[in-house]
Amino acid sequence: MKNSVLREPGMPLLVAMTALGFAGYAALMPIAPLWATRGGADEGGSGMVNAVLMLVTVLTQLAVPSALRRFGWVPVLTFGMIMLGLPTVGFFFSSELTWILIFSGLRGLGFGVITVTGSALTAELVDPMRRGEAIGMYGLAIAVPQVLLISAGPWIVEQAGFNVIFAIGLLPILGVIPAVKLGRRVDHVPRPLSPPPYGKLVRPMMLLLAVTLAGGVLITFMAQMVSDAGLVTVVMLIMMLTTALVRWRIGGIADRLGARKFVLPLVLFSVLGMVLIAFAVQDEVSTNVPALIAGSILVGAAYGGLQNLTLILSFQAVNREHYGAASTVWNVGFDTGTGLGSLLIGWIATGSSFSVGVLVSAGLSALTIPLAISRKK
Numbered sequence: 001m002k003n004s005v006l007r008e009p010g011m012p013l014l015v016a017m018t019a020l021g022f023a024g025y026a027a028l029m030p031i032a033p034l035w036a037t038r039g040g041a042d043e044g045g046s047g048m049v050n051a052v053l054m055l056v057t058v059l060t061q062l063a064v065p066s067a068l069r070r071f072g073w074v075p076v077l078t079f080g081m082i083m084l085g086l087p088t089v090g091f092f093f094s095s096e097l098t099w100i101l102i103f104s105g106l107r108g109l110g111f112g113v114i115t116v117t118g119s120a121l122t123a124e125l126v127d128p129m130r131r132g133e134a135i136g137m138y139g140l141a142i143a144v145p146q147v148l149l150i151s152a153g154p155w156i157v158e159q160a161g162f163n164v165i166f167a168i169g170l171l172p173i174l175g176v177i178p179a180v181k182l183g184r185r186v187d188h189v190p191r192p193l194s195p196p197p198y199g200k201l202v203r204p205m206m207l208l209l210a211v212t213l214a215g216g217v218l219i220t221f222m223a224q225m226v227s228d229a230g231l232v233t234v235v236m237l238i239m240m241l242t243t244a245l246v247r248w249r250i251g252g253i254a255d256r257l258g259a260r261k262f263v264l265p266l267v268l269f270s271v272l273g274m275v276l277i278a279f280a281v282q283d284e285v286s287t288n289v290p291a292l293i294a295g296s297i298l299v300g301a302a303y304g305g306l307q308n309l310t311l312i313l314s315f316q317a318v319n320r321e322h323y324g325a326a327s328t329v330w331n332v333g334f335d336t337g338t339g340l341g342s343l344l345i346g347w348i349a350t351g352s353s354f355s356v357g358v359l360v361s362a363g364l365s366a367l368t369i370p371l372a373i374s375r376k377k
Contacts, residue, residue: 005133010125013182014118015141017081020175021114023145024085027168028107029219030153030236032091032100033342035162039095043224047346048097050220053104053111054339060112061331065324068117069191074183080113081179085172092166110172115335120327123315124186129255132312136251139308143244151236154223196325200317203371204310205333207263210368211270212334214361215243215303216341218277218296225281225354231289235296242300250305251312259309259316264372266302266309267365273298274362282355307334 006012032053033046041048067076087106090099118138126134149168156164218239226232250262276295280288310333314326345357 005126005130005137008126008130008134010121010182010185011134011137013178013185014121014125015137016178017077017175017182018114018118018138018141019145020178021081021084021110021118021172022142023149024088024169024172025107025111026146026149027153027165027171028088028091029146030150030223031157031162031165032104033220034154034157034223035091035095036097036100037224038162039097039100041097041100042350043221044346044350045097046224047220047342047344047349049100049104049342050216051339051343051346052101053108054216054335054342056105056108057112057115057335058332058339060109061116061328061335064113064116065328067113068324072183073117073186074180076113077117077179077183078176080110080117081172081175082110083107084110084114085170085175088166088169091169092163112331112335114172114175115331116324116327119311119330120323121182121186122311123320123323123327128315131315132251132253132255132259132308134251135308135311136248139247139251139304140244143240143247143304147237147240147244150219151238151240152233154229154236155233158229192321192325194321196322197318198325198329201314201326201329203374204313204317205329207267207306207368207371208310208330208333209337209340210365211267211302211306212337213341213344214270214274214299214337214365216338217274217345217358217361218299219338220342221345221349221354221357224349225358226287226292227285228287231287231292235292238293239296239300239303242297243304245304246301247304247308251308254309254312259312262305263309264369266305267368267372269298270302270306270365271362271369273300273302274358274365278355278358278362281358282353 033049036046036049087103090103122134122138223232273295276291280292314330318326348357
């Protein structure tokens with residue numbers, strides 16, 4: 001029987017750093033937009049909060065590979081953890097939209113660093129034959145904070161107030177400790193000897209973008225789509241548990257059976273799940289609970305599974321010298337999807353309804369079905 005992938009050198013540090021970083025991220029993902037509405041922002045304004053976070057994240061991600069080569073792992077990882085956590089202090093003092101956007105943008109600097117470095121380290125630390133398993137464990141370190149904090153965030157706010165969530169948002173600062181230890185273990189970043197094969201990375205990136213757009217819509221707006229905070233907590237808990245379980249387990253299965261055969265079913269899960277949720281939230285006061293739960297399970301499975309599989313496919317498409325580029329492109333797809341979901345659906349909801357916005361995101365997921373069917377590498 002194989003030893004746990006956690007026994008691989010550096011993996012426990014990566015899991016600790018990732019869990020602390022994503023705890024800070026997950027705590028504020030549904031709550032920062034809600035905090036903005038308390039300060040007077042409308043749906044479009046609240047949608048801008050996570051859109052700005054993701055815009056700065058994506059711009060930062062593009063610079064991470066060169067920053068690693070220039071400054072090394074320890075300074076870059078340290079900067080990322082501090083910037084993800086420290087600007088959260090500002091939320092204690094203002095609910096004005098302008099300030100929330102500034103704080104979110106600063107946090108995006110840190111989030112851009114830890115996302116690219118974290119996913120790249122799964123390829124650096126573990127043998128390729130166990131890469132899916134390592135990505136699954138990395139995904140679990142991401143998903144567990146999301147299970148606990150995205151799902152329970154609205155309930156925590158209702159019971160204990162916003163400041164508790166803001167305090168949790170400071171946890172990435174503690175992640176500096178494992179980040180420094182991890183950075184000291186990793187060798188140099190290989191300098192590319194040839195241009196990255198970006199064309200091979202477009203397909204997994206677009207598949208990821210569509211499903212993270214769907215997931216980002218639910219994470220950002222579920223608390224506004226459904227009036228019952230208790231129901232929001234239950235539904236998001238179910239979705240995030242499904243995400244965590246599928247993202248964790250599908251990696252080892254993909255190592256044995258291949259990643260490609262699971263992509264199409266998961267894309268179809270995303271489309272059907274968003275259609276069910278659009279039906280469920282037509283009336284904010286009278287939510288169709290069975291449809292909402294069923295849709296959230298389907299989207300959760302797609303959201304978790306495709307995160308793992310598209311990262312596997314991205315690393316399979318390149319040599320080690322381009323792991324940084326593959327990680328960057330994958331994370332750009334992830335965070336562009338999340339940001340677009342917040343911005344686009346927020347605008348649609350302002351002019352129409354959340355139900356229509358969710359249907360639009362289902363349609364965008366459906367557009368990636370040809371990519372899921374294609375056998376082209």
